[in-house]
Amino acid sequence: MNRGTGKSSDETLIEMNRTAWSSGEENNGFHTSSDKESFHLENAASMVSVVSECTSTVSVCSSHSSVIECEQCEREHTEPQQHLSSFKGVDKQQQSKDAVYFRDGVRRIDFVLSYIDDKDGEKKQDRRKEFETNLQKAGLDLETEDKSESEDGKTYFLKIHVPWEVLATYADVLKIKVPFKANDIPAKKEVPMGWLFTPYRLPDHVMNPEPDYFTYTFDKSKIDFFLIEDKETLFPPSTRNRIVYYVLSRIPYSKDDKDKKGIKRLLNNGTYTSAFPLHDCRYWAKSRDSNCESERYSLYKHWARFSRFYKEQPLNLIRKYYGEKIGIYFAWLGFYTEMLSYAAVVGLLCFIYGVATFDNNIWSKEICNETIGGQIVMCPLCDKKCGYWKLSTTCSSSWQSYLFDNTATVFFAIFMGIWVTLFLEFWKRRQARLEYEWDLVDYEEEQQQLQLRPEYEIKCTSRRLNNVTQEQEWVLDQTPADKAGRFILCWTTVVLWISLIIASIVGVIAYRLAVFAAFASIMKDSPTNKLDVVGSLITPQFATSVTASCINFVIIMILNFLYERVAIKITDMEVPKTHVEYENKLTVKMFLFQFVNYYSSCFYVAFFKGKFVGYPGNYAYMFGEWSGLRNEECEPGGCLIELTTQLVIVMVGKQVWGNIQEALVPWLRNWWVSRSARNHPESLYSRWEQDHDLQTFSQLGLFYEYLEMVIQFGFITLFVASFPLAPLLALMNNILEVRVDAWKFTTQFRRPVAAKAHSIGAWEEILNMIAVFSVVTNAFIVSFTSDMIPRLVYLYAYSPGTELTMAGYINNSLSIFNISGIPVENRPEDGENPDWYDSTNITTCRYRDYRYPSGHEKQYSHTMQFWHILAAKLAFIIIMEHVVFVVKFFVAWLIPDVPSDVKARVKRERYLIQEYLHDYELEKLKIQLSQNAQSIDQCTCPTTGSTPMKVEMLSDCLS
Numbered sequence: 026m027n028r029g030t031g032k033s034s035d036e037t038l039i040e041m042n043r044t045a046w047s048s049g050e051e052n053n054g055f056h057t058s059s060d061k062e063s064f065h066l067e068n069a070a071s072m073v074s075v076v077s078e079c080t081s082t083v084s085v086c087s088s089h090s091s092v093i094e095c096e097q098c099e100r101e102h103t104e105p106q107q108h109l110s111s112f113k114g115v116d117k118q119q120q121s122k123d124a125v126y127f128r129d130g131v132r133r134i135d136f137v138l139s140y141i142d143d144k145d146g147e148k149k150q151d152r153r154k155e156f157e158t159n160l161q162k163a164g165l166d167l168e169t170e171d172k173s174e175s176e177d178g179k180t181y182f183l184k185i186h187v188p189w190e191v192l193a194t195y196a197d198v199l200k201i202k203v204p205f206k207a208n209d210i211p212a213k214k215e216v217p218m219g220w221l222f223t224p225y226r227l228p229d230h231v232m233n234p235e236p237d238y239f240t241y242t243f244d245k246s247k248i249d250f251f252l253i254e255d256k257e258t259l260f261p262p263s264t265r266n267r268i269v270y271y272v273l274s275r276i277p278y279s280k281d282d283k284d285k286k287g288i289k290r291l292l293n294n295g296t297y298t299s300a301f302p303l304h305d306c307r308y309w310a311k312s313r314d315s316n317c318e319s320e321r322y323s324l325y326k327h328w329a330r331f332s333r334f335y336k337e338q339p340l341n342l343i344r345k346y347y348g349e350k351i352g353i354y355f356a357w358l359g360f361y362t363e364m365l366s367y368a369a370v371v372g373l374l375c376f377i378y379g380v381a382t383f384d385n386n387i388w389s390k391e392i393c394n395e396t397i398g399g400q401i402v403m404c405p406l407c408d409k410k411c412g413y414w415k416l417s418t419t420c421s422s423s424w425q426s427y428l429f430d431n432t433a434t435v436f437f438a439i440f441m442g443i444w445v446t447l448f449l450e451f452w453k454r455r456q457a458r459l460e461y462e463w464d465l466v467d468y469e470e471e472q473q474q475l476q477l478r479p480e481y482e483i484k485c486t487s488r489r490l491n492n493v494t495q496e497q498e499w500v501l502d503q504t505p506a507d508k509a510g511r512f513i514l515c516w517t518t519v520v521l522w523i524s525l526i527i528a529s530i531v532g533v534i535a536y537r538l539a540v541f542a543a544f545a546s547i548m549k550d551s552p553t554n555k556l557d558v559v560g561s562l563i564t565p566q567f568a569t570s571v572t573a574s575c576i577n578f579v580i581i582m583i584l585n586f587l588y589e590r591v592a593i594k595i596t597d598m599e600v601p602k603t604h605v606e607y608e609n610k611l612t613v614k615m616f617l618f619q620f621v622n623y624y625s626s627c628f629y630v631a632f633f634k635g636k637f638v639g640y641p642g643n644y645a646y647m648f649g650e651w652s653g654l655r656n657e658e659c660e661p662g663g664c665l666i667e668l669t670t671q672l673v674i675v676m677v678g679k680q681v682w683g684n685i686q687e688a689l690v691p692w693l694r695n696w697w698v699s700r701s702a703r704n705h706p707e708s709l710y711s712r713w714e715q716d717h718d719l720q721t722f723s724q725l726g727l728f729y730e731y732l733e734m735v736i737q738f739g740f741i742t743l744f745v746a747s748f749p750l751a752p753l754l755a756l757m758n759n760i761l762e763v764r765v766d767a768w769k770f771t772t773q774f775r776r777p778v779a780a781k782a783h784s785i786g787a788w789e790e791i792l793n794m795i796a797v798f799s800v801v802t803n804a805f806i807v808s809f810t811s812d813m814i815p816r817l818v819y820l821y822a823y824s825p826g827t828e829l830t831m832a833g834y835i836n837n838s839l840s841i842f843n844i845s846g847i848p849v850e851n852r853p854e855d856g857e858n859p860d861w862y863d864s865t866n867i868t869t870c871r872y873r874d875y876r877y878p879s880g881h882e883k884q885y886s887h888t889m890q891f892w893h894i895l896a897a898k899l900a901f902i903i904i905m906e907h908v909v910f911v912v913k914f915f916v917a918w919l920i921p922d923v924p925s926d927v928k929a930r931v932k933r934e935r936y937l938i939q940e941y942l943h944d945y946e947l948e949k950l951k952i953q954l955s956q957n958a959q960s961i962d963q964c965t966c967p968t969t970g971s972t973p974m975k976v977e978m979l980s981d982c983l984s
């Protein structure tokens with residue numbers, strides 16, 4: 026690619042190939058740079074001043090409502106061809122309907138609107154007529170496909186093309202970066218042993234769809250400063266559709282009320298049925314038009330198929346096709362999945378360690394031993410309906426618990442605290458590299474003031490000076506009382522819904538307490554107890570835990586469904602200024618709710634269950650003794666296995682349900698909509714009709730994708746000490762998630778409107794918060810949920826003899842209670858006790874605690890061993906937190922957020938921008954002085970004698 030358009034330095038700065046100049050109008054709507062600073066689209070009239078009026082001729086020629094032979098437009102084309110308006114009733118078989126161009130085959134379709142003529146739709150017709158007239162005044166070219174040409178015979182399709190002058194104007198306004206010099210920094214050296222990664226690589230034409238350039242924000246007044254080989258291909262389709270949507274969002278559709286503007290409101294009131302940019306081809310075949318890129322086909326072939334799960338992602342092509350915002354999401358998801366592989370390997374090794382040391386589990390052997398656990402009679406786990414039971418019945422759960430509750434658990438908890446820091450720090454470096462490669466380095470939030478939400482602009486009635494930009498900006502008139510009222514109402518609503526979650530969790534806990542007694546009574550003589558393999562696993566505790574977890578999962582899904590709509594409503598009520606601000610506000614509200622909704626049940630099992638039980642004769646009750654709902658106890662095997670069960674059910678259930686929603690539901694909807702057109706040939710099923718039948722990707726679509734992954738991130742970090750295999754399950758899900766999302770974007774959804782984003786936004790702060798909180802939760806899980814600390818205290822302080830051994834731990838960890846001390850109203854009813862129970866010979870029962878026995882001067886109060894264990898637990902929490910936090914902060918300090926080579930490239934680019942701009946301005950000044958010397962009194966614009974008239978203007982002519 027050569028710099029500029031091939032002109033010499035003494036030629037003109039701006040060239041216009043518009044025949045409309047012959048009408049004699051001066052200035053053609055161009056603005057000087059000072060005019061541009063005050064640019065704002067208040068109404069259609071101001072839009073006319075933004076774009077050259079010379080485009081109106083082309084717009085009229087491409088009008089969808091008239092059949093007029095326009096000789097001017099015919100002269101404008103280099104090749105003789107029939108004017109588009111004469112194509113009415115064209116035979117569909119004569120042209121490829123998979124094309125993405127107007128009927129003239131020259132102008133690209135940048136956006137499509139569809140609508141249906143209602144019988145009583147006069148208001149809608151008036152809105153459409155005014156809206157489309159204003160679109161033409163804004164310089165856009167329009168062409169309509171009549172309903173008779175559509176598959177269903179009732180849908181009109183309005184095709185929109187954005188001419189060069191409109192592109193140039195809005196590229197200037199939106200600060201879009203354009204190449205000005207080829208990158209002269211040597212490429213990075215090949216990675217050592219890089220050939221090992223060859224099977225995971227994609228072809229270069231897929232991985233690197235664009236050459237490497239230094240770029241600078243586009244300036245219409247300096248058009249020959251940039252490397253422009255072809256104006257039609259300078260801006261990729263993703264940038265073109267972003268510009269069109271920016272215009273569509275601000276065009277008024279009412280003559281009487283200028284506040285009524287934007288395609289979003291027209292979609293909401295049914296004036297138009299859809300608005301979308303086109304995919305460039307069918308995903309399963311290349312476009313037959315050689316001018317079409319067929320990038321969708323490349324994405325499907327190399328990225329969106331599950332058979333490519335082991336391949337790298339073509340991030341540059343994703344960014345080029347879908348825009349930076351979606352590109353950043355897939356870059357983050359891919360990096361997160363890659364980092365999960367390391368955590369999954371370590372977690373699997375910890376699990377293997379548990380399996381390998383299975384025979385060293387002495388306390389489980391004691392529980393299963395008929396002479397030890399088989400002789401220990403345990404106190405009833407509930408009132409009246411629960412009988413006495415033997416410790417040996419928990420043999421299976423004790424072995425299961427050991428797989429996740431061993432010394433490797435402590436190591437893995439510490440490892441995950443460090444892993445999460447490495448993940449976040451390395452992501453910052455990866456993100457910094459993408460920011461540079463994707464021209465987002467100088468993309469600050471302040472620039473998005475140019476991208477105000479149309480909903481905000483509508484409500485603005487006054488302007489004020491921005492102290493940073495020193496420009497007038499629209500502001501929302503509201504008193505401090507109004508602002509405070511909105512804030513209080515919004516957050517009161519959030520608190521009420523969070524309270525609803527807590528109430529539902531309390532209800533699930535009450536369910537657990539109520540049905541445990543029923544399961545204990547029903548299952549004592551159940552036939553399932555006699556099954557060879559699973560009989561010993563099906564216990565009242567297991568049945569209660571599984572059913573409660575399933576009920577909790579259903580409640581979570583229902584509350585999520587309802588709250589999503591409430592959160593959007595209250596965020597709309599706050600009227601955020603920009604799209605980023607809107608998403609950030611919604612993100613905070615949604616995540617707070619989801620955090621409580623998904624994690625509250627796990628927090629209950631981890632930190633509350635079995636901690637406030639009391640002891641026989643003085644049990645604690647949930648709502649008081651009158652309720653009869655005695656607080657749950659942990660099994661002698663510990664509560665950790667129940668936390669693992671809860672975590673697996675909620676986490677796996679959410680992932681399975683999410684994949685069904687993401688993949689199966691859109692596929693079924695698309696199949697239902699397009700079932701009548703599936704067997705029709707391509708020539709009868711146009712590109713806009715094919716895309717129209719696909720699902721719409723909502724503006725908040727990526728928000729839900731991020732939310733799903735961040736909730737998963739919480740599961741594998743906050744509670745990972747209870748289940749080392751959680752990262753492995755997450756890895757397996759994410760390998761599928763990347764390809765499901767890619768398949769969904771490529772095949773099931775319309776092409777989203779491209780959007781810019783230089784980071785993952787508010788999610789980065791949320792991930793940091795989870796990372797810090799996870800250190801605390803895992804330290805508490807190891808201390809209070811796991812039995813690791815009591816075992817270590819026994820091993821080093823209370824084991825008998827001089828040799829360190831765990832023999833006798835079970836007997837030491839159980840206290841003794843005199844059965845006669847149990848109140849009559851709490852004793853098991855007749856028939857609830859097992860056959861082996863003999864009340865005359867069995868006078869005591871055991872329970873899980875460290876208390877003095879009956880008859881002791883401090884009977885039933887805590888022993889000194891209890892306080893030693895408590896002190897050891899608190900000491901472990903302090904030591905683990907300090908060690909992990911010190912390592913975290915050291916690692917964060919050690920790893921720079923921006924790679925050194927990226928810093929060098931950014932400095933080089935900024936230096937070249939200053940140097941080139943300086944030389945450019947000097948050259949421009951010389952040209953102006955030369956021209957002024959030739960003609961001081963007047964400024965003339967030279968024209969050519971034949972062919973379409975060339976109008977060349979210096980900056981002096983733009984006044």
